[in-house]
Amino acid sequence: MTAVAPHFDAVIHPPPRLQICGLLAAVDTMEFAAVRDAVAVSDSVLSKHVKQLEEAGYVQVRKATIASRQRTSLALTKAGRTAFDAHVAELRRIVGGDPGR
């Protein structure tokens, strides 16, 4: 990861959204159900947070029908990755720049 300037992001800051971005930052795509299980929230709560991240241009939502079942996958956009990295850098700055984190 390249160094980014710390920047507090109000869209990413609420805990479920920070968790969603943290998971998506580590992969290319993640299924909606897998994110829901990892964050431990209901479908509707996750949908609400994903919608806000999508409106901010941070998350891309893709729907595909596989074997007659609709599957929704989520991915962090380039802007989302940049914003997430900057927000995490800000958290680290607040904590005191502990390089072990």
Added chain:
Amino acid sequence: MTDGVSDREAAAAQLDVLDADRAALADRIVQPWWWDVASGVLFAGFVSSYAAHRTWVVLAALVGYLGCLRVLVAVYRRRTGTWWDARQVGPVQERVRRAVRWWAVGYGVLLAAGAAAEHLLDLRGAMVVVGVLLGTTVALLGRWVTRVFAAGLRAGR
């Protein structure tokens, strides 16, 4: 956020949650051993098809290989709920890129040597040997990439 001890504690708690999520993700993304074996066997089968000395056999093997690869990808996505390319995302991108570059060099050398032996020296079956060697490296490389990727996630890098 305003400054103060509570902000520092809140920020530390959020970073801890991110670390915990990544550690849980590391457990989730590891594919079963047979997935790597299947991936290696498929690749070995495709490369070995060059030993047939018939274009249609190679083309049929390529189509079969790509079709089976697609199924393997779908199985992985369904089991883990994720897809990732460790060269592009995650904590060990440069390390994996370097390993894949070296693998590609070895792949090119082995393939050229096998093709020369099979087609120029007429050593029948040389491409089968090369296919088995390359298939084994594909399986081992896939396993190694997942291991270092998961370890990087657990380390919180």
